[in-house]
Amino acid sequence: MGFLSVLSQAQRWVKERAQPGDAVVDATAGNGSDTLFLARTVGAGGTVYAFDIQAEALGKTHERLVAASGEQGNLAPVRLIHGGHEAMESVLDQQLHGRIAAIMFNLGYLPGASTDVITKPTTTVAALDSALRLLRSGGALTVVVYPGHDGGQEEASAVEAWASDVPSSLAQAILYRFPQKAASPYLIALNKK
Structure with missing residues (x-):
């Protein structure tokens, strides 16, 4: 048996830290996979906030949620x-600041859509700063990066540098990567202290 994929590992770490009734964030809704996972994880008593700049992504996420309506x-x-x-901190109610159990990022572009619309290092790093402030103690932050597309390596490097600069007194950071495939996606995760 092999190791978990980066997406499965991200979900595993979140599931270990988020409980039914918690508030969680999907910072990049995309096709809705992480949004649905989070909705299942925190259950009917919890709340999921899913962000995306593309209406198409929110539509796909909505469709995925409707398909799970059973x-x-x-x-x-x-x-x-x-x-x-990058606006999540101003969008979420003040009462949620410091109380979010998990925030998931799946960077890059919307699968099946234009590769011209991608996440960018400047807005992603700003979002990560906000995410760290929003997380509660013991909360999980997962970031799947995609170095294999145009602009992806630059963003992956920026996220890695950001995680390296987070003081260890604030959070523990980890890198989960398959080193034989340099261009394959990898996971950067933090557990807030």
């Missing part, structure tokens, strides 16, 4: 937010 009594309510993840 689970509706077990899923958290999801608030789809048409906006950049």
